[in-house]
Amino acid sequence: MPHDLPELDQLHELIDRLGDDAWVEQLAEIEHEDLRVPILAVMIGARDPSAPTFALVGGVHGLERIGTQVVLAYLTTLASLLQWDGMLRAGLTRCRIALLPMVNPVGVALRRRSNGNGVDLMRNAPCVGGVATPLVGGHRWSPRLPWFRGPKGGPMEAETLALCEFVRRWVSCASASILVDVHSGFGLVDRLWFPWARTRRPIPQLAEVLALANLVDATLPNHVYRIEPQAGSYTALGDVWDHLYDEQRRSRQDQPFLPLTLELGSWMWIKKNPRQLVRPLGWFDPMQPHRLQRTLRRHLALFDVLQRASAAPAAWSGLDAPSRAAMTRAAFARWYGR
Template sequence: MDFLHPPAGGFDLSCLAATPDSSATFAEHEELKAILLAGNAHFDIQAVGEIATRGPSFALYTASIGSRDPLAPAVGFFGGIHGLERIGTQLILAWMRALLFRLEWDELLHRQLRKVRLVFMPIVNPGGMWAHKRANPHGVDLMRNAPQRAESPVPFLAGGQTFGPLLPWYCGRPGAPMEIESAALLNVVREQLASRPFSLALDCHSGYGFDDSLWFPYAKTRRLMAHLPEMFALKTMLEQSHPHHDYSFEPQSNQYLLHGDLWDHAYDQAPASHVFLPMTLELGSWLWIRKNPRQLFSRHGMFNPIKAHRVKRVLRRHADLLDFLTRAAFSAPGWLPAGERRAQLAQLAVAHWRPRRAP
């Protein structure tokens, strides 16, 4: 079966029609539907959940393309977990759109897709994005909604709180089921990524610091992850192939701890025999604010570039990272460390990312 042509049937394309009432949708959701409609001959499209708001309801869409071999490596691209951080969703949508155009002429891309699976979930929190809120329609911060608790003290409120949804960074009611959006993301990871011998995930956010950062588990503890040698090898390859990149690449715990991190939970639930490397891209929005301080007076401006030339620069600059991860997955058998080499990388990685002492 041709990997560029998904199995016939199984998805109703009529739901991808444009929504005529602009108040019942938002730009990124319409762009995603347009991309899925244009690429329906190539993408395997699924609706993995339905999110109700006080107004419209929104489907949670995923789109996959590439090898259907369940043992093939895969890369997942996620965005919009926080409804205010639209630039991460925009980055993924722009790359998906470019991918469709490249399919018409890029033979190298075709070779990659014969051996790699790409999975896209660009808008995890459509209800929050529609309402211009960080949290989902229930007031839950989805990145703090997993059941695990941090092993050391977390920043007050920002590390996750259970007082209630009227305060930010609400984890949800203790003991309650996870939110639909959180559960859907974890199901996509379990079924389409972590079930494979090797997979990567990139979750695009914004809003922290002046610099762009790549964070990986853990956020719950200062202990280092089991696949630290593999992550160190990936970091080294990124530095060698893109020597002028400006990413800070480190465990999230080097910055702060938090309760309920979704990627901690996804990583811990992955089979121990598989290599699953999840990362969070944090686009440093403070730099945009420093260049245009008036953005502080806009909730949108606190987390996204406002001026058109800065939006274009972000979309252009980080496309290389998405390309790099796709190539890394394609070439995984050639660089994944084993034996003595893995032991050497483990020592280097521990020395480089040695856990900081708790304050």
């Protein structure tokens, strides 16, 4: 059994509470020294693979426990809503919510960024081309250094494979899907990043990204998120979202799949409580109880809007050619200064 994984206990409790309203898949079981922990996915709603899907992922980096906790906070709200909200229940007959709260349970248990093999799972996917910010953008030198991509030519780690399987089976197969992967540890504000990570070049679906950003701006007028391309902050090789986004573009261009990264601005927690600096998790997790509570409730409105948007893809995708061209020009002006 794990040393210290209250998040896994909480997930099991939520699964019990959800009962027949959800189905659970064990994607893998990860062993490391005396640990043996499952990677669990929870799905709610339509089983039809093509049903529009909203997905939430957390715990890719074990130090960033707050990501898992934010996903579990959303699942807690859903478990309660399903008890009394007929509107949600009716909506979920034709769309799906898919959750993978803890991609890297060994990392979470051991309080480390990487998995048990020292591999940074968000640098572990195959990658052709691209330029990485030195070190932080991924390297093949040694698992003793952070941001290790895994041995050259080696297979992907079990956790990365589980994440890819989850996305293919329940998310990118959908007629339209939006995914949010929750992280922390960078910057003063909460950022919502869209691909790519490996290059500053814009993705082909820039028009759809701007249409979705406009939808979020209009629906949550006072939101806190800075929506921007990930590569504007740093570039990285082997990003799993680059890998899965490209795969989708190659095989199913007509089924929009937008993988976003929610990067919680943890430096604000340090600024307000400098003692966090000297605590092992202080750089990544809010340590004051009120700040933790605020973080856990802060993102529920965003997830609600994105879940609704995933089920209403006509609001942000399927643009006709003239609107697409206009939207692309506006996106270049907003994000690329041209």
